[in-house]
Amino acid sequence: MKSALVVSTLLLMLSIFSAAQHKDFTLKGHTFGEPFAEFWTKTTDSNPLATCADLSHRKPGSFASYSQKLDREAALRRCDVIKSASQGARSNFFVKELGEVQFDDGKLVGMRLSFMNSLKQEQVPFVKIREDAVQTYGPPTEEGNLDWQNGFGATFHPRYATWNLDLVVITIEESPKTIVSDRSADVDVTFLLKSEVEKMRKDQISGPNVFGKAQ
Secondary structure (H helix, E strand, C coil): CHHHHHHHHHHHHHHHHHHHHHCCCCCEEEEECEECCCCCCCCCCCCHHHHHHHHHHCCCCCCCCCCHHHHHHHHHHHHHHHHHHHHHCCCCEEECCCCCEEEECCEEEEEEEECCCCCCCCCCHHHHHHHHHHHHHCCCCEEECCECCCCCCCCCEEEEEEECCCCCCEEEECCCCCCCCCCCCCEEEEEHHHHHHHHHHHHHHHCCCCCCCCC
């Protein structure tokens, strides 16, 4: 009886551990790994592919301004990227309510939130973002300062912090503040599935050896 109880307890602990290990990562209402079509059902925008098809068939009017033509060309380029994402290619594009999203194999694998403090009245500095991340994800795995130098020799030391979680890698990066002002530096926060990080690393080193065959 006792051994049966021990076995059942161990099985329960293993199932709890397994569930914890495979817990989904969700950000702004989206689950990393969700399919392309499901992603659009959770946004205020409808799937843009239908709009893209209509846009590609409509030619700009004879009296369309230069800026209107540029806007159309930019929209068509975005459409090409979104179409590639729907077909499984690794693609990054901007979604107004989310920021930049990344798809690969037809699934959501990454997201980047940008805080453009240099352009906006509402300031969200690095220290605020880091503190919110600590409250949500715990202490960072690594943090420090980067060394950056511009063409005039001026040096800057923007901050960064990284969280190496079970499913995702989170990186907060402060941009070099090259202009003296009372505004905070711009900050990017990147979320990327660890499986995608490894896949991108393998893609970067794939191909024939640039030095030829080993001697």
